[in-house]
Amino acid sequence: xxxxxxxxxxxxxxxxxxxxxxxxxxxxxxxxxxxxxxxxxxxxxxxxxxxxxxxxxxxxxxxxxxxxxxxxxxxxxxxxxxxxxxxxxxxxxxxxxxxxxxxxxxxxxxxxxxxxxxxxxxxxxxxxxxxxxxxxxxxxxxxxxxxxxxxxxxxxxxxxxxxxxxxxxxxxxxxxxxxxxxxxxxxxxxxxxxxxxxxxxxxxxxxxxxxxxxxxxxxxxxxxxxxxxxxxxxxxxxxxxxxxxxxxxxxxxxxxxxxxxxxxxxxxxxxxxxxxxxxxxxxxxxxxxxxxxxxxxxxxxxxxxxxxxxxxxxxxxxxxxxxxxxxxxxxxxxxxxxxxxxxxxxxxxxxxxxxxxxxxxxxxxxxxxxxxxxxxxxxxxxxxxxxxxxxxxxxxxxxxxxxxxxxxxxxx
Amino acid sequence: xxxxxxxxxxxxxxxxxxxxxxxxxxxxxxxxxxxxxxxxxxxxxxxxxxxxxxxxxxxxxxxxxxxxxxxxxxxxxxxxxxxxxxxxxxxxxxxxxxxxxxxxxxxxxxxxxxxxxxxxxxxxxxxxxxxxxxxxxxxxxxxxxxxxxxxxxxxxxxxxxxxxxxxxxxxxxxxxxxxxxxxxxxxxxxxxxxxxxxxxxxxxxxxxxxxxxxxxxxxxxxxxxxxxxxxxxxxxxxxxxxxxxxxxxxxxxxxxxxxxxxxxxxxxxxxxxxxxxxxxxxxxxxxxxxxxxxxxxxxxxxxxxxxxxxxxxxxxxxxxxxxxxxxxxxxxxxxxxxxxxxxxxxxxxxxxxxxxxxxxxxxxxxxxxxxxxxxxxxxxxxxxxxxxxxxxxxxxxxxxxxxxxxxxxxxxxxxxxxxxxxxxxxxxxxxx
Numbered sequence: 001x002x003x004x005x006x007x008x009x010x011x012x013x014x015x016x017x018x019x020x021x022x023x024x025x026x027x028x029x030x031x032x033x034x035x036x037x038x039x040x041x042x043x044x045x046x047x048x049x050x051x052x053x054x055x056x057x058x059x060x061x062x063x064x065x066x067x068x069x070x071x072x073x074x075x076x077x078x079x080x081x082x083x084x085x086x087x088x089x090x091x092x093x094x095x096x097x098x099x100x101x102x103x104x105x106x107x108x109x110x111x112x113x114x115x116x117x118x119x120x121x122x123x124x125x126x127x128x129x130x131x132x133x134x135x136x137x138x139x140x141x142x143x144x145x146x147x148x149x150x151x152x153x154x155x156x157x158x159x160x161x162x163x164x165x166x167x168x169x170x171x172x173x174x175x176x177x178x179x180x181x182x183x184x185x186x187x188x189x190x191x192x193x194x195x196x197x198x199x200x201x202x203x204x205x206x207x208x209x210x211x212x213x214x215x216x217x218x219x220x221x222x223x224x225x226x227x228x229x230x231x232x233x234x235x236x237x238x239x240x241x242x243x244x245x246x247x248x249x250x251x252x253x254x255x256x257x258x259x260x261x262x263x264x265x266x267x268x269x270x271x272x273x274x275x276x277x278x279x280x281x282x283x284x285x286x287x288x289x290x291x292x293x294x295x296x297x298x299x300x301x302x303x304x305x306x307x308x309x310x311x312x313x314x315x316x317x318x319x320x321x322x323x324x325x326x327x328x329x330x331x332x333x334x335x336x337x338x339x340x341x342x343x344x345x346x347x348x349x350x351x352x353x354x355x356x357x358x359x360x361x362x363x364x365x366x367x368x369x370x371x372x373x374x375x376x377x378x379x380x381x382x383x384x385x386x387x388x389x390x391x392x393x394x395x396x397x398x399x400x401x402x403x404x405x406x407x408x409x410x411x412x
Numbered sequence: 413x414x415x416x417x418x419x420x421x422x423x424x425x426x427x428x429x430x431x432x433x434x435x436x437x438x439x440x441x442x443x444x445x446x447x448x449x450x451x452x453x454x455x456x457x458x459x460x461x462x463x464x465x466x467x468x469x470x471x472x473x474x475x476x477x478x479x480x481x482x483x484x485x486x487x488x489x490x491x492x493x494x495x496x497x498x499x500x501x502x503x504x505x506x507x508x509x510x511x512x513x514x515x516x517x518x519x520x521x522x523x524x525x526x527x528x529x530x531x532x533x534x535x536x537x538x539x540x541x542x543x544x545x546x547x548x549x550x551x552x553x554x555x556x557x558x559x560x561x562x563x564x565x566x567x568x569x570x571x572x573x574x575x576x577x578x579x580x581x582x583x584x585x586x587x588x589x590x591x592x593x594x595x596x597x598x599x600x601x602x603x604x605x606x607x608x609x610x611x612x613x614x615x616x617x618x619x620x621x622x623x624x625x626x627x628x629x630x631x632x633x634x635x636x637x638x639x640x641x642x643x644x645x646x647x648x649x650x651x652x653x654x655x656x657x658x659x660x661x662x663x664x665x666x667x668x669x670x671x672x673x674x675x676x677x678x679x680x681x682x683x684x685x686x687x688x689x690x691x692x693x694x695x696x697x698x699x700x701x702x703x704x705x706x707x708x709x710x711x712x713x714x715x716x717x718x719x720x721x722x723x724x725x726x727x728x729x730x731x732x733x734x735x736x737x738x739x740x741x742x743x744x745x746x747x748x749x750x751x752x753x754x755x756x757x758x759x760x761x762x763x764x765x766x767x768x769x770x771x772x773x774x775x776x777x778x779x780x781x782x783x784x785x786x787x788x789x790x791x792x793x794x795x796x797x798x799x800x801x802x803x804x805x806x807x808x809x810x811x812x813x814x815x816x817x818x819x820x821x822x823x824x825x826x827x828x829x830x831x832x833x834x835x836x837x838x839x840x841x842x843x844x
Contacts, residue, residue: 003514004495005521007477011470029440033533033564035447038772039475053775056440060565065537075439083413083438083776095469095534096565099503126469127500342517364489380481380489 004341006361007378009322010166011126013092014040015134018165020090020122021049023142024198027056027086031073031104032094034059046379047165056080065100070107077108081115087199088146089117098125120145132217132298132323135164135194139221142193146202150229154207159225160192161211161233162218167298168359168376168384169391170195176393177212180238184248184259193218206231210254215300216328238392239304241271242311270394274312277401280408281313289353289412294318294366296348296358297376299328302335305357305375308397312404314355320344320362355407357400371407373400413438415779422743422767425760431568431749434768442775445747448562449476451573452530453493454600457485458625459581459633463524465514466495467507467542468532473497494518498534506540515549525630526556526584528577536563556584556630568747569771574600575648578624581633582655588638590662593621594687595639597664598649601724602813603627608698609643609667609815612680616692624652641686643667645815668726669811671733673702673820680816695817702820706737712828714738719784721745721791722771723808725819731766732756734827741766742784745773745791787834804834 020028021044028051030037037057044051058076063069073091080089093104108119122141124134139161158181163170174192181187190208191201206225211233213222222233232254238244245267248259258264281291293309293316295302306316319335338344348365356363356372360380363372374382375391390396421435428434449466453476456464464486466473473495480486480493496514498507511529518527529546542559550557558580562573578597594613596604604610604626613620622628622636642653642664653664663686667679677699684691717740720731728750731741736759744766750757760766767784774793781789781801789798790806798805806826811819 002496002510003517003521004473004477004497006489008470008474008495008497010474014471014474033447034441034444034772035449035564035570036471036475038443038446039450039479040471041443043475043478051442053442056442056775057444058439059436059441059444062566065565072439079413079438080440083440083779095471096537099534099537126471127503130470361489378478380478 002340005345006341007380010131011124012128012131012134012137013095013124013126014043015131015164015166016092016122016124016138017055018044018047018049019135019138019142019194020092021051021054022165022195022197023088023090023202025086026088026090026199027054027080027084028090028092029073029076029080030055030057030092030094031070031102032057032060032096036094044165046383047377048171048384049165053084060094060096065096068100068102070102073107074111077111077115077119081117086117089115089119091119091121093121093123093125095125095127098123098127130323131166132327135162135215135217136220136327139193139218140224142202143205143221143224146199147205147225147228148203150206151204152207153209154190154204155209156187157190157208158187158210158212159190159205159208159231161194161213161222161225162215162300163192163195164215165195166377167215167301168374168379169389171387172390173392173396175387176390176395177238180244180248180263180393181212181251184263185251185255185257193221210234210251212251215298237300237304239301239396240308240311241267241274241394241397243304243307244393244397245271266394270397274401277312277404277408284408284411287412291315291355291407291411292317292353293355293357294320294348294351294370295375296320296322296356296362298323299325299331299335301376303332304392305400306332306334308400309355314404318347318351318354320347320358353411355404369410371403371410373403413776413779415781415783418776418780419767419783422769424765425744425749425757425768426765428749428768429752431747431770434746434749434770437769437773437780438776440775441773443772445568445770445772446570447564448567448570448573448576449530449532449564450479451570451575452528452560452562452577453480453573454570455574455577455625456493456528456530458623458627459526460627460629461524462526462528462630463492463494463518463522464528464530465518466493466530466532467511467535468495468498469534470497472532492522492524494522503534503538506538507535507542508540508545511542511545512549515553519553524555526558528558528560528580530560530562530577533563533565536561558583571600571648571747574598574625575651578649579651579655581624582652582659584630584633585636585656585660586634587660588635590640591619591638592687593619593639594683595621595636595642595662596623596626597642597644597653598646599623599626599815600646600648604645604815606813607815608818612692612694612816615694616684616687616689618687618689624649637662641665641683643683645669667815668729669724669815669819671725671730671820671823673699673706673817675729676702676817676820698817698821702817705821705824709824709828710738713831715740716788716831716834717742717784717786718788718790718806719743719745719777719781719786721774721789721793723790724812725808725823728754728756728760730823732759735760735763737827739827740764742786743767743769743780745769745771747771787838788830799837802837804830804837806830
């Protein structure tokens with residue numbers, strides 16, 4: 001990539017930060033210049049994360065950089081331990097300390113003897129890759145370091161792995177999942193790693209009956225929990241009526257019992273009602289602009305919403321993934337990851353008469369013949385406040401259908 | 413945290429003569445000061461036909477762009493804040509190749525009149541010679557290209573970023589025949605055209621020249637040497653003003669956001685002296701109004717204690733002014749310490765010896781409030797949280813767009829209002 005005109009893809013370090021800040025009873029200490037900490041507050045606020053009393057920085061002077069002096073970090077660790085009594089202090093590198101090669105793991109090792117809080121070092125300076133690299137690392141780290149020993153069974157409880165504050169409407173989606181699993185199987189959520197968790201919940205998560213994995217980056221964590229505690233997991237995201245039905249069937253298969261009749265009936269009814277949209281698709285297929293969709297977002301969102309489009313006979317002909325596809329197993333060949341921002345801008349500007357599911361920047365780049373719906377970050381032209389407007393599940397599909405109806409109204 | 417421990421760690425004003433001697437309230441700070449990168453962004457925001465090109469990590473470039481999207485100054489999402497995002501390869505081998513490629517795209521798509529290439533911490537650590545790259549790019553494309561260095565580990569806050577960016581504009585200036593215009597240098601908050609000072613100059617028929625960085629163009633910067641006088645409204649403008657004085661003979665007046673009416677009056681007189689114009693009658697009227705406001709203030713303010721956080725007004729001048737009115741600072745948060753000869757410092761120390769600490773660290777302050785128990789907090793804080801501790805906030809943001817005697821008149825009123833509210837709060841008024 002050369003010139004970046006809009007927002008770059010967030011780095012591994014940013015993802016590590018926004019994930020760790022959602023762990024209650026822990027604090028995050030950055031070892032680096034303070035400006036980055038101050039600057040990040042608005043992004044985290046947009047994600048619904050408050051860093052007040054949980055995020056700290058040491059700042060750094062030129063002497064610290066030149067001499068590799070870590071006294072400032074040592075003092076900050078002791079001070080946080082005494083002053084705030086956190087159970088865990090996550091000590092995170094910055095771009096500067098990553099470049100000068102500060103040994104954070106070493107510092108945490110010898111400082112551990114002086115403090116009660118558990119010290120966990122993360123040496124991500126933002127150079128290991130994009131945010132999916134950070135998510136993959138931090139999910140695995142949280143379960144390996146903090147899931148601890150099996151403390152007892154939690155029958156009827158499940159964990160959500162792979163929810164991320166960087167997923168648009170994730171809190172709404174978690175409520176929808178909670179509702180679906182409660183009504184379908186009588187299950188309730190134990191914890192949602194990456195959005196809403198605590199050290200106590202993490203310590204007990206090995207007792208859950210099931211792990212629900214919402215994104216590929218959480219699969220290593222799910223595998224580890226399976227090996228350690230024997231917890232089965234289901235990987236998939238409930239987008240669309242059919243997609244939701246299949247997702248519930250996956251869970252039913254693991255649990256060995258079907259979803260509640262009432263939920264299956266509700267989904268069947270919704271699918272019948274959606275036949276109107278398939279009829280529209282047939283009607284428009286031979287017109288100058290046959291129904292087509294473009295989707296921009298994380299890999300699992302792309303797969304889920306592409307499935308929803310296919311369910312309604314809309315062809316998803318452009319799927320853009322902003323993050324690396326390197327770690328995706330059996331990657332869908334239709335999914336594209338552009339090497340430069342310019343190529344992506346060109347692809348989006350060329351779109352016409354498409355249903356576009358994307359982020360605010362991508363939607364901004366599409367011309368007015370397209371019909372758009374924001375489904376992912378970054379947000380630049382609106383804020384996320386509501387926690388009852390999911391994109392997943394039955395309610396999510398109901399909501400998305402309203403946009404699809406609008407699309408057909410303007411499609412020529 | 414133990415508030416008493418935090419207080420005992422702080423030094424008093426009399427014990428320090430340099431910011432390096434001031435102890436941070438805590439080693440772990442939140443949110444911490446802004447960085448010079450943000451300062452550079454704030455400065456380029458006001459130079460309408462220039463481009464800000466940030467060279468740095470995903471994170472630095474992301475946050476900078478994100479900050480510029482709201483509002484129209486940078487042109488929104490499609491605006492003139494661009495970046496070159498560095499990866500591990502660039503950190504190892506240098507950013508030159510990527511910067512040149514990006515610059516070619518930038519010139520093709522944006523055709524700017526000038527470009528500010530702003531480095532970040534990592535670029536400075538790896539030692540890339542961005543100055544020579546900027547010079548070469550400027551020669552290649554025939555436009556001014558200025559390198560601005562914004563490594564945060566060398567500075568206390570964002571102001572050096574503003575200062576260095578506007579100082580870099582000197583490279584664009586050309587000798588001019590001197591006219592009657594006034595340049596305004598260093599205004600980082602608000603719009604100069606809404607100030608009393610602007611209105612007074614307009615009514616006196618004085619045309620404005622370059623207003624850097626509050627709103628100008630590359631062409632105005634090029635012609636800046638035509639000014640009769642430079643009006644420096646914040647010390648961040650001094651390095652540029654001094655360079656212009658040496659190169660073009662342009663005199664300057666440091667007319668910061670002061671509150672002492674006598675000082676402001678003297679500066680008006682100095683400014684109109686350089687312009688060779690009589691002091692307008694309006695200034696005399698405003699001065700009398702301001703003096704009356706000050707004379708009546710002591711009755712309301714005497715004995716009111718406060719913690720100074722951050723205001724738009726010059727820190728120690730405002731504190732000295734408040735001390736003269738009978739107020740008592742318990743703690744001053746600051747990013748600079750005046751020398752022992754400074755009159756404001758001497759005024760404060762004659763009456764009291766407040767604690768001093770560095771700015772932008774509100775997390776541990778919560779515990780200090782319980783120990784010091786001030787009536788007022790001046791600066792940005794969570795009002796509800798403070799009121800629960802019986803502390804009122806003095807809202808000074810209203811002074812941001814002001815310059816001149818209006819600062820005194822409005823500032824005194826804000827202090828009176830906040831002090832009255834603080835007393836009511838202590839007397840049992842329900843927290844609002």
